[in-house]
Amino acid sequence: MSNNLDSIIVELVVTACQAEANNIWMQGGLEISLNNEKPYTDSDIIDIDEFLKSLEQDGEFFIFSCHCGLPECSGWELGIQVLHLEENIKWTNPNNGKTWCFSKQKITNDLINIREEIANYKQFFSQKDIAYVGVGYNW
Template sequence: MDKPLDTFYLELVVTACQMREDNIWMQGDLEIRFNTEKPYADSDIINTEEFYNSIYSDGEFEIFSCCCGVPECSGWIKGIKVSHIDNKYIKWINLNTGKTWLFEKKRLEEGLKEIEEEVENYKKFFKEKGIDYVGYGY
């Protein structure tokens, strides 16, 4: 490989949300970082359906989007080109900027497993407190 591997981080960020005084719940959001940087703006979201679809398939995916749900709203005119290499590595190319990341597929899969375990722990914890926890994704 001609490019060194990027370090892939996946994190679950849990926050309290409120619509009215009597309507409060906890919500999880995924965050992705390569090395130390997020490949998307702080106001953007991860489209979890597209993200999950990209884990085992090559193609162009709208992994990132504006928080309103319309990728173009925050400048995501094109998606992320995803290529799987030898079933060991994943290469992402931001088709808007040309930025490229190459990382171990195993790190992504391990990160997702840890996130799923965290989600189950949060669900159990908040249920005992009588608080709804909606997991992550939109």
């Protein structure tokens, strides 16, 4: 099955945020690309808790959601259907019928790298008295 796998990239995106002159922080978020395309809109977010749970078990997961926290708000009437197949994971989006199958090890490796990046960012920003929030804040 590995010959027919879709590509998946999970990466950390860190942006600077500022509310006022002395209120600056760095915010981390995840992005997921499947076959070099995001399976969600730019106004959607990745629900980290749902994403991490989906890596451990089969079921329906609202991995993608609206910024407000309600998946339905951005058209996610149904969650991603997740099926674990030995070393791979299959995602089916019942909202549009798309299906992807990718390596669980690839995601695991990406998350290991992301955790290392977060540790580096947290240490670097703390030395400059800048808070890091978002993905991995409590990892």
